[in-house]
Amino acid sequence: MRTIKLAMLGYGNAAKAFRSLLEEKADDLRDTYEVEFDFVSIVTKSKGDLLGSSTDTALDVAETADYDILIELTPLNIFTGQPAISHIEAALTRGKNVITANKGPIAHAFKRLDTLAKENGCFFYYETTVMDGAPIFNLTRETLKFCKVTEVSGILNSTTNYILEEMAKDIPMNEIIEKGKSLGFVEADPSLDVEGYDAAAKTTALLNVLMDADMTPDQIQRKGIEDISYGDIRNAAVEGCKIKLVCKGWREHGKVYGRVAPEYIPINHLYATVSGTSSVLTITTDLMGKLTIIEEDPDILQTAYGVFSDLVRIVEKEDAGYSEE
């Protein structure tokens, strides 16, 4: 029996759900891999290390605590990826494995962090950063080996998907926003979603990981839905279309490009059927053509599962004696 020590940075809903899931599956994990998990630190910004000193910061823990895997779940800064990048960097520099659900580091510093992980022989996983626990990065990594990703596209921001749908029902914007907030689909400040920043960060993450792009979100051509009017949506309907905020990435003359923009989607196209908080991603590869994956109405359990699945992967890879490929 092996005990794996976990340090968790951030203790919001996803972190709590992950911790519950890990407890729920403790027996299965013990039976399957002969491992147990022990949280040595759980750090929040306001309370310090809940299992240690109240003066310890997340960076202190990443830099000095005695753990095997850092679980990085601090809040996102979509413009810088910080402070998550520093936490991850500190852990990888020490040769510690890292799991994050924070898209900031993948959108802003993936290449650097991934290289650092490889140099130090540790694992760096981030399945949850796009489409929650839906296996996007693992699907490509584990099941599409030797396939070269040539294109990605998808609907990856549920807030705008929800707002556009409600607009199509002619519901006034203030009602949409109020109801969206009460359902948890709309943030206190919806501008990061509405103006396409969240979608651009996810697109960058996809391009960095799947297409080896080494980009930052400001290099994505970004247009949000803030200028879409009720009239635009009616006009689209007249032409048999819905308006959706679509993310795209492609390769042209050896360079990778990304774009986020509202698009007319014909109502008989599968993207038109992706509604509410569901999301969709199409991955085009040289050997397998277009594969599309749809996640329907995820909740916090799917986020927890994404982190959990990364954890299981690290255990398996270590058992198999792999180092990071």
Place this chain on the structure above:
Amino acid sequence: MRTIKLAMLGYGNAAKAFRSLLEEKADDLRDTYEVEFDFVSIVTKSKGDLLGSSTDTALDVAETADYDILIELTPLNIFTGQPAISHIEAALTRGKNVITANKGPIAHAFKRLDTLAKENGCFFYYETTVMDGAPIFNLTRETLKFCKVTEVSGILNSTTNYILEEMAKDIPMNEIIEKGKSLGFVEADPSLDVEGYDAAAKTTALLNVLMDADMTPDQIQRKGIEDISYGDIRNAAVEGCKIKLVCKGWREHGKVYGRVAPEYIPINHLYATVSGTSSVLTITTDLMGKLTIIEEDPDILQTAYGVFSDLVRIVEKEDAGYSEE
């Protein structure tokens, strides 16, 4: 450098495409895993072993040839799974790894063959049997660990999907069949598709592998599209629906059930957008809810890739020193 000896049973289009793909990727495989592949036998029914004796049968080769992996690509008998089952059984009994693209054995004898593989410490993979190379079994096995599949549904037979679509355009049946045959969407005898036998075999394969069902196709409630009239399709359209041949599997009081039947699908449902030879599968699990995967207009390359991906998986598992879990 390690040489892996392959014996291939059947040499139709998929087998040829697989062989080409393997040649195309030979350098990559050598660089990545330090392996080379060598075909020791390629057997067809009419010509015997193209690399050996013209009197050798597929079963002779499975039973006696010196190979590491048997690639089972003989034609399907949807009612019995034979002779593929016997070929696979012979290989597994000898402790040889097996890859098959033939859904017969998975629909008729999965439990027995899977048990035999485990007892003899060898690998038995069959990704291509449902939705070609789209990662269905590998998705579930590799990326949804600890998720319990509670339900599956999908559109898995492209012949009926094509016929129903053409009927909706009011094209006469003889023209549909003729055009379908020339495009390769319709078999010489379309009855196995039209009457739902192919869909039932695929459903059984899914239930056997993903839901531990130990069923045979005759236990699936099966209704084909042979009784669907042009009038039925018009009536569905009046109600805002398309008719699709839908496969379903679910668990009820601890028992697994499967059904294949034409269903009304609302035109704003994503299944209504899956057209032509595309297929769709939704896997519902306890931890990840509904995940849907769509394969768009596959051709023979996708089939070849499915076999190739199983081969790569065996190489990786052997390198990692795993035995079959």
